[in-house]
Amino acid sequence: MYRLTYDDVTAAASRVAGHVRPVTVAEGDGDVRLALEHLQHTGSFKARGAHNFLAAHRDAGTLPAAGVTIASGGNAGLACAWAARHQGVPATVFLPENAPHVKVAKLRGYGADVRLVGSEYAEALAACEEFAATTGALASHAYDHPLIAAGAGTLLEEIRERVPGLDTVVVAVGGGGLFAGVATAAREHGIRTVAVEPEHSSALHAAVRAGHVVDVDVDSVAADALGARRVSEAALHAAADPGVRCVLVPDGEIVRARRALWDDRRLVVEHAGATALAALTGGAYTPADGERVAVVLCGANTDPADLVQR
Structure with missing residues (x-):
């Protein structure tokens, strides 16, 4: 902890x-x-934490070319996609299938690769973790x-x-x-x-x-x-x-x-x-x-x- x-x-x-x-x-x-x-x-x-997360990794030289990935009910994903765009790296965002359409549309507007998985955050998180393990993308988190x-x-x-x-x-x-x-x-x-x-x-x-x-x-x-x-x-x-x-x-x-x-x-x-x-x-x-x-x-x-x- x-x-x-x-x-x-x-x-x-x-x-x-x-x-x-x-x-x-x-x-x-x-x-x-x-x-x-x-x-x-x-x-x-959420923009505050997302920018801090990626800026810290940039400063440490640990921001991979594969970009960043996150599972989010929407707001954290939006912030992650926004921050990634400013850092010039791709963002892949996993959301539950019931995420509000306004958030999905905004995510795509920020250039994120949006993937809808399951009906709860936990299911989207599991898919995100598998994606990070197989691609080398930096795994962010909505809050933890x-x-x-x-x-x-x-x-x-x-x-x-x-x-x-x-x-x-x-x-x-x-x-x-x-x-x-x-x-x-x-x-x-x-x-x-x-x-x-x-x-x-x-x-x-x-x-x-x-x-x-x-x-x-x-x-x-x-x-x-x-x-x-x-x-x-x-x-x-x-x-x-x-x-x-x-x-x-x-x-x-x-x-x-x-x-x-x-x-x-x-x-x-x-x-x-x-x-x-x-x-x-x-x-x-x-x-x-x-x-x-x-x-x-x-x-x-x-x-x-x-x-x-x-």
Whole structure:
């Protein structure tokens, strides 16, 4: 198991500087701020980890001509394809057959070789691993790698610069890359982290209860991005920090939060992108009076038709 450190995050920050879009922070209700990371390159925070991963291998001379391969429900694959294009190497992306068509189309737009395998992330991952073993392509991961998680953690550094006196950051959890990176950076600055999962896609909760990483069943409206069957060891380790709180939200609250972002602010996010906000709007996490909170809107790779049509 790797132990993510704050030094990993600061190293990542130097690699991604000038290559990713600095996060925009908007006012929410009261002392809540919205970190609009859904405006990032490729439509999600994943661009940070993907660029950090490939840039580190480039600097180390370990980026093969065969390029990079990854299994992804969509967002990590998009980020990997985007980063590979900037490094001038091919990307082969494995997705479940039920991946949203908007993500598949965008992947092909980035020049990726897209391969649809099985109905779950685990099946796509097995095919990706076989491909890497037979071709020599560099195997990336959607969330379970120190370079990926450290890249995601750079987001907290930027939020902190834009929200003086930040007390708490709220993030959605799927496989745990964003959470592990953000929580590692937040701990360094004495900032609390609230980890939010859908009720029926709760691998972190299951791991915390068991005391070790376990597989879970996944059935959530946000499963296309938060549908990992198990979290990383780094995420489980981060969850043990006393400055971390883990909460669950029902799908109905996720849907309502996503709708409210559109109706009230004209912000289009995917269901995963609204999951962190659903913890506040649905009451799973209630900030104290005067608590300065930043909620991460983590992704926007969605078909907005269900928002703009009644």
